[in-house]
Amino acid sequence: MYTSLPAITSLILITVSSLLLGVTSQTDQSGTCNSCCQGPAGIPGIPGNGIPGSPGNNGSPGNNGLPGRDGLKGDRGDIGSAGPAVKGLSWPLGPSGEMGEPGPAGPRGIPGKVGPNGMRGSPGLAGQPGPIGEKGSNGTAPEIKQSAFTVIKTSSQTLSGSEVLTFDRVETNIGNHYDTASNKFICHFPGTYVFTFTIASDSVSHNPWIALMKDGRKIAAAHVRDSANDFQQSSITVVLQMATGNEVWLRNADTRTRTVYSNSNGYTTFAGFLLYG
Known part of the structure; x- marks a missing residue:
C-alpha cells in the first residue's frame, strides 16, 4: 500500500x-x-x-587500535621439485672486427727461465792465414838434473865401532856427487833418490852387519849370519827424500868387530840415483 x-x-x-x-x-x-x-x-x-533532515557531518577519526599479537609460525612447506633444465641456444660467432691501433709498450716483464741449448751450427769457413810472426831468439835448454853412482869393493874389510865402509872402485859417478875421499854421497839436487847396497860374507868372516846412514841417522841395516861356514850375501834398497847437502854412507852397525867379504868379483857394492827432482 x-x-x-x-x-x-x-x-x-x-x-x-x-x-x-x-x-x-x-x-x-x-x-x-x-x-x-x-x-x-x-x-x-x-x-x-x-521533510527528512540533511545528513550529519563525519565524526572525528578514532584513535589507532593496539597492535595485535604475532600469529603462530606456520609449518615449513615442502621443497618444490626442480624445473627442467633448459639449455640455451648457441649462436654462431660473428665476423672478426678490424685490428685496432697497437697500444703503447708495457713495462718489461721478469726474465724467463733459460731455455735448452740449441743445436750446434755447422762450422764456419776457415779464415785467411795470418801474417808470419818475427823469429824469436834462441832459448836456453832447461837444465837436466842427473845424479847417479855405483861403487864396488874389491877386497874384504874388518870394521870396529862405527867405522865407515869404504869402496875402492868407482863404476859410475854422474855429476861426481859421490865423494871418494869420505866414501859418502853428497846431494846436489833436491829430490827423491833410490839407494841400494849388498854385503857378503865367507867362511872366515864374522857375521857382517852394515847400516845405511843419512846425516848421522840409521835408516836401514843388512846382516849376514855365516853359521854354515859358507858364502852368503844380504841386500837393502831404500827410497829417500833428499835436500841439498844431505849425506848418505855405510858403516858398521855394531860396537863389536865385523868383517865384510869381497874380492875382484865385486860381492859388496853401494849404488844410488836421482829418481825425480
Whole structure:
C-alpha cells in the first residue's frame, strides 16, 4: 500500500505523543504507580509529511587500535621439485672486427727461465792465414838434473865401532856427487833418490852387519849370519827424500868387530840415483 510522506509524518508525531502521555500517567505526584489503571494503547496516528533532515557531518577519526599479537609460525612447506633444465641456444660467432691501433709498450716483464741449448751450427769457413810472426831468439835448454853412482869393493874389510865402509872402485859417478875421499854421497839436487847396497860374507868372516846412514841417522841395516861356514850375501834398497847437502854412507852397525867379504868379483857394492827432482 502506498502512504504519502505527510501521512507518515503525522503518524510518527501521534505515536510519540501517545508514548509521552503513557509515561506521565504511570506515576502521580505522590510517586504511586498507576500502571494497573492504564488503559489500552491508542491507534497509531497517520504519519506526518515532514521533510527528512540533511545528513550529519563525519565524526572525528578514532584513535589507532593496539597492535595485535604475532600469529603462530606456520609449518615449513615442502621443497618444490626442480624445473627442467633448459639449455640455451648457441649462436654462431660473428665476423672478426678490424685490428685496432697497437697500444703503447708495457713495462718489461721478469726474465724467463733459460731455455735448452740449441743445436750446434755447422762450422764456419776457415779464415785467411795470418801474417808470419818475427823469429824469436834462441832459448836456453832447461837444465837436466842427473845424479847417479855405483861403487864396488874389491877386497874384504874388518870394521870396529862405527867405522865407515869404504869402496875402492868407482863404476859410475854422474855429476861426481859421490865423494871418494869420505866414501859418502853428497846431494846436489833436491829430490827423491833410490839407494841400494849388498854385503857378503865367507867362511872366515864374522857375521857382517852394515847400516845405511843419512846425516848421522840409521835408516836401514843388512846382516849376514855365516853359521854354515859358507858364502852368503844380504841386500837393502831404500827410497829417500833428499835436500841439498844431505849425506848418505855405510858403516858398521855394531860396537863389536865385523868383517865384510869381497874380492875382484865385486860381492859388496853401494849404488844410488836421482829418481825425480
